[in-house]
Amino acid sequence: MTTPLLSVRNLTKHFARTRGLFGGGGDTVRAVDGISFDVFPGETLALVGESGCGKTTTGRAILRLIEPDSGEVMFDGHNVLTLAAEPLRQLRRKMQIVFQDPYSSLNPRMTIGAIVREGLIIHRIAEGAEADKRVGQLLEEVGLRGDYVGMYPHEFSGGQRQRVGIARALSVEPKFIVCDEPVSALDVSVQAQVLNLLQDLQRDRGLAYLFIAHDLSVVEHIADRVAVMYLGRIVESADGAALYREPLMPYTQALLSAVPVPEPGAKRERIVLRGDAPSNSMPKMGCVFHPRCHDPARDAECAKILPPLEEKSPGHVAACIKRPPVRNSA
């Protein structure tokens, strides 16, 4: 059994929401509410869910771009949440992030050469002619031309900019990259190019990804394992193939059935959920999903018992009291 590269335990981040002119009467948004997961070297764990489920906050809290309230994040033997500023800075060389919006994540006043070079200089990986050479290689590795170094972000298309963002993340030779919706702002044909690039880089460099996304068809393509989030919690997690073949949690079932299928006239049982996701500031009783649950087994217990995330079949965990847990073969 290999040891995880990243191990997250009970990660929690609540935001205080202020109401009124003087911030009185505010309540708490439980953006991330005690989640735990592992990422192993060289694998892709996808974190999926709809807007507001806490997936982006999770990605940022791991890197401490947002300071989490509590929990533990172990990365490569270091306790990330207790590190002082300087050791944290050094650790960030190993853990990088690629952002969703390639338009706002690149400084418009810097050439793309300078953007990719910055990390090399800060982390004293290379300088001078050696750094120039590395920048050229990195741009070529992500499928751009090495002689693009003097150009500015606005001269590039969305897909090209996302490649620059990837080259910037790669420049410091990380082991792990948080990919926060890296293709959702891109057109279909360009999205496919960037997904293939991420897969190639993973294979060539042995990278591990935490792939944050809302698009389940994209996730099926790229993920080894998938964790589904709903209102700040992981409600189901399994090997990608198992989760898509046999989703256990009613929310995951609804999410999968809602994906439009590009086959005209395809007969499908679509589960159309009632209502919107309730706000995650609501005090919680019972299962977070029960007000929208469509499962025939749903009953009064669901509103009372907070379902534990337990193993329902080997390697497949789900938070639903109406699904029997796995029996020990002993």
Place this chain on the structure above:
Amino acid sequence: MTGPLLSIENLRTYFYTDAGVARAVDGVSLQVSQGETVGLVGESGCGKTVTALSILRLIASPGRIEPDSRIVFEGKDLLQLGPEEIRRVRGNRIAMIFQEPMTALNPVFTVGDQVAEVARVHDGATRREAWKRAVEMLDRVGIPSADERARDYPHQMSGGMRQRVVIAMALMMRPALVIADEPTTALDVTIQAQILELLRDLQRTFGMSLLLITHDMGVVAETASRVVVMYGGEVVEQAPVDRIFASPHHPYTEGLLAAMPRLGSARDRLLTIPGTVPPPTEWPSGCRFRDRCSYAWERATEHPALSEIAPGHVSRCHLAQEPQRRLQPHEPLAAGRGAP
């Protein structure tokens, strides 16, 4: 009335910018019949939104709808109408649903007021009468306790609820044609499923025609009966929905379908279209897709016309005349140059 409800003929909408003339829509012809749903698909910059805005004459300077373009709706050429006449068409006979419901709604009025305003402007309804109709329509589009929620401001509603309000505004006058520009793109997938179901249901009840603009082939497959594919400001393929998916003809349509990740498909590499859409100021001469095409040959320098492939199926590709070329795919020109 005979003939299609909407008939666009040789629409050209150009933008006169400092970077040159952007030929955003460059000779588009398409029809929408009574009660039909037409899917207008393509990627960013293909001209699908500008086509929609041209129908409603919402093109502002430096944009211009070029002479000789025709947009015939209910027997009248919309491009010949005066400002007062076109205002009577907008929101009344033709309504539009935009992508981002938050920006389509006014933040300082209640949603009920905004829906009611449509009836007051177009029907001269009294305040009380308009409010009553607004509440009925909000209820019809699935807003729970509509009489109370009508008093909400847009920011008090979720994205899905706001999109329902926008749909209620669009349907208030029972328009003959609704243009929906990426109506579910900003929404979560479970909410998207609700909104698409609502649109299908409303269309059946009110018998309106729907021009659905989207980049999502999945949404098209589930909603449209006919599909128009745009690339580089032109229509490149048009066919009934099942034909587009079963036997796409144009290499761009083929590439678009292959590049889509699909649920349940094997976890392998996605096929891609190399290169990127050229800017509208610099469409290549001849075939606009040629640098990205795996079949292009010498003839690509000649601009292809739309050819009939089967009844109701047309494609702007020289392969219609030389189908044997499809057997010799090669690396597209764009693949050799730095990537997109």
